Amino acid sequence: MMRLAVAGALVAALAGCQGIPADPDGTLDEVTGGTLQVGVTHNPPWTDVMDAANPSGSEVRLVEQWAADLDAEVSWTVGSESVLIDAMDRGELDLVIGGFRDDTPWMDRAALTAPYTESTGDDGAVEKHVMLAPLGENRFLVALETFLGRP
């Protein structure tokens, strides 16, 4: 059971490490004190882009609060879901919002945050809401989820 002891020690050592999980592309470091590039698609009351320069809605407000926490400016890009997801794939966006639910078909192309709130759909079913982050940028994802999970 030597192996187990070694593995346990290793895990304990890693747990003390502040850098885990890391972002392969360093997204959180870039955003902090810089600019948060956010894609937004129209889906009131979560997001409203009737005034494209100044989006509004509950998710827009959340993102603005988080950006303030990170000491970052928000730069909004308005577009359709597929255009925004493509842009995030290319690394041009850090986050895509638009009242997405946890059963979104984009789950293979974006990292879904843990559901941060629930609503009731037209058919009475419970809908869990998420935001979409770049795949694999786990430090960024954990920071966002931690913010969203805060009461």
Next chain:
Amino acid sequence: MASRFRHPELPDEQAAILARAVRYEWLTIGYLALTIAAVGIVMGSSQALKTAWVEDLLSLAPPFAFLIATRIAAMPATARFPYGYFRATGVAHLVAGVALLTMGAVLVGESAISLVTNDRPPVGTVQLFGAPVWSGWLMIGVMALTIPVPVIFGRIKMKLARQLHNKVLYADADMNKADWMTAAGSIVGVTGIGLGFWWADSAAAAFIAASILWDGVKNTRGAITDLMDTRATTFDDDRPHPDAELVARYLQNLPWVDDVYVRVRDEGQFLHVEAFVVPRSNRSLTLERLEEARAACRALDWKLLDVVLTPVAEVPPLVASRSERRPS
């Protein structure tokens, strides 16, 4: 319970070992069910964990194959199945082997594709006691917990497989013993994700998939060779089974025997022996001597259940190559 599995021809000592083996296989299945549930809950988007999870699912196959085959092989011979049901073990072994081989190949392909297409696994947080915790820690913890038990089970079952001469049990024990590498591999993969090396996850998955594939190759090859009636070998396919030489030597030393050729095949739990004996003269061959020799051959080892002696004028040329005939 144990008595249902007991083959009528198995001596008490081996029947007790078989009952123990059956108990351990049930324990293994229970343990695997727990592991599969736990890993299924925490696996998330990690390719390495998903592969490890599939391996856990697949490692249910050998224990089930063993339990089913043991039950079927114990059934007595019938008019329709005059050789008995011993081959059930070989069939079960083949099925388990092919399952491993197929899944291994699929998973190797999947991990290779996710490496090439630059798949970056997202691993976020879970709420644990009200605080957000990175899921990677949970994955590592669960995988670390799955390390010790299979290794212990593997060692115990390996011993039982040797005593029982059961290749399905051996294959299962062998897989269990190597199982810690799967867990260790997935821990390395998740740690890699944590450190920002996105490829570590797919690479670990490829490593695990390769080990499944290798298990499949070994088991399929072993099962096929046994079904092809290869020369009987020890339970781990390491060397020719010593019983063949025992029988040949015993018959060769009988005063009335001039020449002998023995072929032994493995039908699972037992060995089946065909011995061609050339008597010194027509008169030296009597029914009593044949019966006595056959009983003595069977008494050499409990595994020698089915011994057929065939008196011949000369050793059939088709089967007789000089080196095979007289093991020195």
